[in-house]
Amino acid sequence: MNRELIEKYFEIYFSYIIDEDIKKNERKKIHNLLAKLNNPASIYKGFSFSCLNVSEQVRLLHFILEEIDERQIISNLSKIDADKDYRNLKIDDADEKGLIESFFDNEMSNYEPIDINSMLISNRKVIRSEQDIHLVLDYLNLANETIIQLLMDEINTFYMMGFHFEYLTYIKEYIDYIVNDILQLVVYKVIRNSDMNTVGILQELSNEVRCLSDKLDVQLDKKRKEQTSDDILTASQVMRYFSAYLRHRSKLKEETDIYKELEKEAKQSPALFNPIREEYTAAKILLSEEDIKKATMIITDGESIYRYNEKLSTVREFIDIMRNYGGRQCYSNCLQDLKVYFREIYISKAIYKRQQTHKIVEDYIKKINSAVENNEVLPEFDKKSQYMFVREKISRGYFREKGLLADYYEKIAFTSEFYDLLLKIYWFCDFKDALEFLYEINCCLLKKIQSLIEI
Numbered sequence: 001m002n003r004e005l006i007e008k009y010f011e012i013y014f015s016y017i018i019d020e021d022i023k024k025n026e027r028k029k030i031h032n033l034l035a036k037l038n039n040p041a042s043i044y045k046g047f048s049f050s051c052l053n054v055s056e057q058v059r060l061l062h063f064i065l066e067e068i069d070e071r072q073i074i075s076n077l078s079k080i081d082a083d084k085d086y087r088n089l090k091i092d093d094a095d096e097k098g099l100i101e102s103f104f105d106n107e108m109s110n111y112e113p114i115d116i117n118s119m120l121i122s123n124r125k126v127i128r129s130e131q132d133i134h135l136v137l138d139y140l141n142l143a144n145e146t147i148i149q150l151l152m153d154e155i156n157t158f159y160m161m162g163f164h165f166e167y168l169t170y171i172k173e174y175i176d177y178i179v180n181d182i183l184q185l186v187v188y189k190v191i192r193n194s195d196m197n198t199v200g201i202l203q204e205l206s207n208e209v210r211c212l213s214d215k216l217d218v219q220l221d222k223k224r225k226e227q228t229s230d231d232i233l234t235a236s237q238v239m240r241y242f243s244a245y246l247r248h249r250s251k252l253k254e255e256t257d258i259y260k261e262l263e264k265e266a267k268q269s270p271a272l273f274n275p276i277r278e279e280y281t282a283a284k285i286l287l288s289e290e291d292i293k294k295a296t297m298i299i300t301d302g303e304s305i306y307r308y309n310e311k312l313s314t315v316r317e318f319i320d321i322m323r324n325y326g327g328r329q330c331y332s333n334c335l336q337d338l339k340v341y342f343r344e345i346y347i348s349k350a351i352y353k354r355q356q357t358h359k360i361v362e363d364y365i366k367k368i369n370s371a372v373e374n375n376e377v378l379p380e381f382d383k384k385s386q387y388m389f390v391r392e393k394i395s396r397g398y399f400r401e402k403g404l405l406a407d408y409y410e411k412i413a414f415t416s417e418f419y420d421l422l423l424k425i426y427w428f429c430d431f432k433d434a435l436e437f438l439y440e441i442n443c444c445l446l447k448k449i450q451s452l453i454e455i
Contacts, residue, residue: 006030009058013066029065043077046220046245046427048238051227060235063091077246086246091236114150116173119143120180127184136189137450140181144446147177148439155432166237166431168244174435175248175422178442183415185449191407201452202410206417208448212441213421219437220427227429238429245426252419254385258352258392259412265350266405272348273405276301282339282401286331292338299339305346311358315342318361321368325378340397344390348397352389360386 006027010017017023036042037049049057068089126139151170158165186205191198227233266273280301287295296308305311316332319341323330330337345357360381367379381387399408421441428434 002031002034005034005054005057005061008054009061012058013062030061033061033065043246044242046424047242048224048227048233048427048429051224051233051429052235052238053231056233056235056238059091060238063235063239067091084250086243086250089239089243089246091239113167114147114154114170116147116170116177119147120173120177123177124180124184127181128188133185133189133193133453134450136185137446140185141443141446144181144439144442147174148435151435152432155435166240168240168431171425171431171434171438172244172248174438175425178422178438178445179252179418181442182418182445182449183411186411186414190449190453191404191411196453198404198407199410201449202407202414204452205445205448206414208445209414209417209421212444213417213424216421216424216437219433220424223428223430223433233429241426241429245423248426249423251384252423254388255392256412256416256419258385258389259416261350261352261389262392262396263409263412265348266409269349273400275403276401282336284334284336286333287335289333292333292335295335295338298335299342300347301339301343303347311346312338312342314358314362314365315345317365318345321365325368336398336401340394340401343400344393344397348393350393353383353385355386357390357393360390 009030010023010026014023014026017026037044037047039045049060052060123140123143127136129136131139151174155165182205186198186202190196190201280298282295282298299312300308315338319330319332319337322328323332330341332338345361348357350357364379364381364386367382370376371378381390396405396408399405422438425434425438428437
């Protein structure tokens with residue numbers, strides 16, 4: 001097969017080459033790429049390369065080897081990096097692009113995509129409300145039915161108009177929607193309920209995720225056989241899904257890499273995460289300025305901190321920024337908020353990508369202050385990964401303060417497997433099948449949570 005493929009490649013792209021050394025070098029490049037594409041342990045393991053016919057395989061090989069400008073990105077695809085953008089790893093198809101633009105200009109000029117993000121926000125508000133978990137689950141199940149119905153209706157509408165519709169942003173948004181449903185439920189309705197066996201529930205959810213992953217593997221195998229026999233996939237379609245997969249993977253897997261760093265710190269500095277002594281417990285209460293001065297020992301867990309007042313001032317400034325501009329429910333005169341932020345910024349020494357938390361925070365405060373003084377647009381963190389790291393550290397701090405670190409570590413173990421399952425969806429290279437399986441994942445996990453809370 002490889003010989004036929006390589007000969008076809010040379011016939012299409014290098015028929016003019018006479019020099020044997022150049023031919024040898026090109027063959028070596030193709031062989032090396034094919035080895036990666038066929039390696040089940042590589043980043044390409046979900047790549048539907050084998051489902052393409054020879055001509056489309058050749059087209060895809062040439063695109064990867066010769067047409068992508070970001071050679072460094074290609075050589076480091078296996079590296080997790082939320083700060084990278086993989087949008088250029090798509091084959092531009094001028095005819096297809098023109099057809100799509102013409103269709104929407106002429107046939108669907110008033111088209112508005114389904115707003116999945118607004119549904120996510122509505123679900124989040126319901127989950128965080130004081131409603132009983134059974135009512136919340138009823139609401140989420142109904143919302144899941146609504147979203148899949150809207151998506152299928154839209155696909156069918158386009159189909160009846162003779163248009164094959166694939167809007168991969170829906171896959172990304174539906175995955176994020178499901179992540180929101182399940183993880184918000186875990187945090188706000190399970191972990192915060194002292195009557196529930198959180199660790200047991202999370203372990204059962206992990207088992208359910210593994211079962212769903214096995215089921216998905218069976219469906220993927222079936223799908224690839226269909227795609228191969230029907231000869232329906234194109235190189236541009238495969239690269240579209242692969243690019244979308246890489247972008248989403250970079251965000252979700254960056255989170256799990258951060259989890260690993262935080263777990264490593266806990267193992268290397270166990271004293272930092274010992275149970276909190278009763279006299280140092282920080283309640284979620286607002287303090288006067290005088291009381292904040294008296295709370296030093298609580299905020300530092302009894303430690304003597306160099307330049308404490310200066311650092312506390314920085315922490316308070318950052319809390320105000322996160323509240324005013326980041327939408328966080330935190331207060332610079334709240335004892336628990338002060339302690340959590342202070343510990344995670346100045347006492348914890350965890351480093352991510354060679355930067356300490358306090359340096360990231362101090363640099364960001366300077367950027368915000370400069371923007372405010374100059375009446376400029378408020379900046380984001382220098383890198384997405386920096387914000388993700390700081391955010392997750394703060395989250396861990398609250399779990400520690402509430403004596404829930406065991407729950408926290410079980411939650412991140414579940415989350416890692418959960419993300420792996422959801423990312424596999426892109427491997428279908430089929431829009432309708434991907435959305436339907438996402439619907440099933442959400443159904444099954446909501447149903448599982450329902451059964452677990454009734455035990």
